Amino acid sequence: MGIFVFAITGALVGVRKDLDVFGILILAGTTGLGGGFLRDVLIGATPPAALEDWRYLLVPVAAGLLTFWFHPAVGRRERAVTVLDAFGLGLFCVTGTLKALEYGLGPVPAALMGMVTGIGGGMARDLLSARVPVVFRGDLYATPALAGAFVTVAGSRLDLPVLVVAVAGAGVCIVWRLVAMWRNWQAPVPAGSASV
Amino acid sequence: MGIFVFAITGALVGVRKDLDVFGILILAGTTGLGGGFLRDVLIGATPPAALEDWRYLLVPVAAGLLTFWFHPAVGRRERAVTVLDAFGLGLFCVTGTLKALEYGLGPVPAALMGMVTGIGGGMARDLLSARVPVVFRGDLYATPALAGAFVTVAGSRLDLPVLVVAVAGAGVCIVWRLVAMWRNWQAPVPAGSASV
Amino acid sequence: MGIFVFAITGALVGVRKDLDVFGILILAGTTGLGGGFLRDVLIGATPPAALEDWRYLLVPVAAGLLTFWFHPAVGRRERAVTVLDAFGLGLFCVTGTLKALEYGLGPVPAALMGMVTGIGGGMARDLLSARVPVVFRGDLYATPALAGAFVTVAGSRLDLPVLVVAVAGAGVCIVWRLVAMWRNWQAPVPAGSASV
Structure with a gap:
């Protein structure tokens, strides 16, 4: 599910950049799977899980085609996509952290790898679209993922059941992210940065 | 030979971006070897073959220096370079697929890794040149590579001799790519995308 | 120390791009650790050293926060940062080469991996900032790193003591880089490139 939502955000960027259907599918795949690929390559867990089971690869293809065909409808629901994206972020930071611990x-x-799993796909999407990663600006995005990852690490250390750890880690990440969106929290910028 | 042609396309981009000779060599190397490096890192075949035999590394250096010194002549032959590039794409998608199967x-x-081997170098070139990968737009490029990769997979499954598989896979890719260039086939873009 | 200086250059770019504090920390980390990560992934030394000992990860965080809080003072000392950066480059090209030999x-x-260790972090920084890597233009940067790396390889082949090899390799790189800065040496560009 996380892959699906992430892939939709990638495909939407592709539609807005006037890419063709294959560009959109590649962006969808990169956004959905990129974070996990980056984590797996860094921790030496190659080939990544998505390359061992081809059904993972169908998910971004489905998300990409859906966005390609129905992008006006998907674009109008962008607020809903952003909320679902927070759930994807929560799932990814937990599963990424657990795999790295393993x-x-x-x-x-x-915890860093958990954050990378969460934000890496979006960063790859932005790189391939030749824009500065949006995670670097404005909205809080990396911080909730890092917080959720640390909660996951703490829970694992305390030998809590995996389900409890996952719910706590993902919950912290999702709630923080949604509240940040709702209250429009912004990360601090350097003093006087607008004039630098 | 594929590395050489790909490296020339990278070096040409470097010349057009007014890079210096080292920038041009790095772009040539990235374009020629990037797809194979990406595939090898993802499937866990590290260090990549090009790092185990240094003679591979000379190929993009030669292509880069050739382009650096004779870029007006090379630039005039860009159509020929594009045709040779189709042959490089065909070779890479076959060798990439076979290595991933192995x-x-x-x-x-x-098959996905075969496509990545073919298009990864060009994508890395475009990333380092800070432009949206050209493979995402207009011309058909990724599709022939993916088609050739699937032919290669099918041939391997049928236990055909490697030479037959390679010729069939590369042939499908090369013919598709050349016909697409000749007839100016374009991949479909999202409905109304020009106005999005 | 090399990580620290590199991370400061990454954080300065982040400040100038008006990124928020987390964007600055991620750029600092990528610049400080990116070259080593890239080398380790390519040679199959995963997980990279910086992920096995978390104290490495504190260095770019410290450099990033320092730059975030005191960026006007750091920015004024940019010349000093550039000189220290040459020392970082020298250290990285030696350690990268030795690790690859090992x-x-x-x-x-x-030697190529030594160069990659030296220039990879800066290239990743520039990619994430959506600009053409500065190493591709103007100043000599990759060449001194490659020269230092080859000196390191030669010294290792001659079985000289590691300390001698390291001082010679780093020395060649640092002196070359500093003299190139001081005399404003430029790498050759293609003939007529300004008009291409």
């Missing part, structure tokens, strides 16, 4: 990484690197 | 990937992921 | 790469690929 591969023997320490708590801080594992 | 590393135990299933048919769909192996 | 992982069994031949002399030419090992």
Whole structure:
């Protein structure tokens, strides 16, 4: 589900950049799977899970084609997509952190890999669209993912059941992200940066 | 030969962006070897073949220097370069697919890796040149690579001799690409996308 | 120390692009650690060292926060940052080359990996900032790193003590880079490139 929602955000960017259907599918796939690929390559878990089970690969194709055909309808529901995207972010930061822990990484690197899993797909999407990653600006996005990842690490250390850990980690990430969107929280920028 | 042609397209972009000779060499190397590096990193075949045999590394250096010194002549022959590039694409999608199969990937992921081998170098070139990958727009480029990769997978499954598989896979890719160039086929774009 | 200086250059770019504090930290981390990550992924040394010892991860965070809070003072000292950056480049090209040799790469690929370790972080920084990598233009930057890497390879082949090899390799890189800055050496550009 996280892959699907992420892939839709990628496909929407592709539609807005006037890409053709294959460009849109590649952007959808990169956004949906990029974070997990980046994590797996960094922790040495190659080939990534999505390359071992081809059904994973169908998900972004479905999301990309859906957006290609119905992009006016999907675009009008962008607010809903952004909310679902927060759920995807929560899931990805938890699963990314757990996989990194499983591969023997320490708590801080594992949390970082959880964040990378969450934000990497969107960063790859923005790189391929030749724009500065939106995660770098304005809305809080990386911070909730990192917070959720640290909650996941803490829960794992305390040997809590996986389900409890996952719900707590994803919950912190999702709630933080949604509240940040709702209250329009902004991360601090450097003093006087607008004039630099 | 594929590396050489791809490297020339990279070097030409570098010349047009007014890069210096080292920038041109790095772009040539990235374009020629990037697709194979990306595939090898994803399937866990590290270090990539080009790092195990340094003679591979000389190919993009030669292509880059040739383009650096004779870029007006090379630039005038861009149509020929594009035709040779189709042959490079055909070779890469076949070798990439075969290597991924050899590393135990299933048919769909192996075909995807074949496509990545073919288009990855050009995408890396465009990323480093800060432009949206040209593979995302207009001309058909990724599709012939994917088609050739699937032919290769099918041929391997049928236990045909490697030479037959390679000729069939590369042939489908090259013919499709050349016909698409000749007839100026365009991939479909989203309805109303020009006005989005 | 190399990580720290590189991270400062990344954070300065982030400040100038009006990124928020998290964007600045991510750019700082990417610039400081990106070259080593890229090398480790290519030679198959995963997970990279910086993910095995979390104290490495604190260095770019410190550099990023320092730049975030005191960017006017850091910005005024940019000349000093550039000189320190040359020292970072020298260290990275030596350590990168030695690590690649240790992982069994031949002399030419090992030297290339040394160069990649030195310039990869800056290239990743520029990619994430959506600009053509500065290493491709004007100042000599990649060449000193490659020269230092080849000196390191030669020294290792001669079985000289590691300290001697490191000082010689880093020295060649640093002196070349500083002299190039001081005399404003430029790499050759293609004939007539301004009008291409």
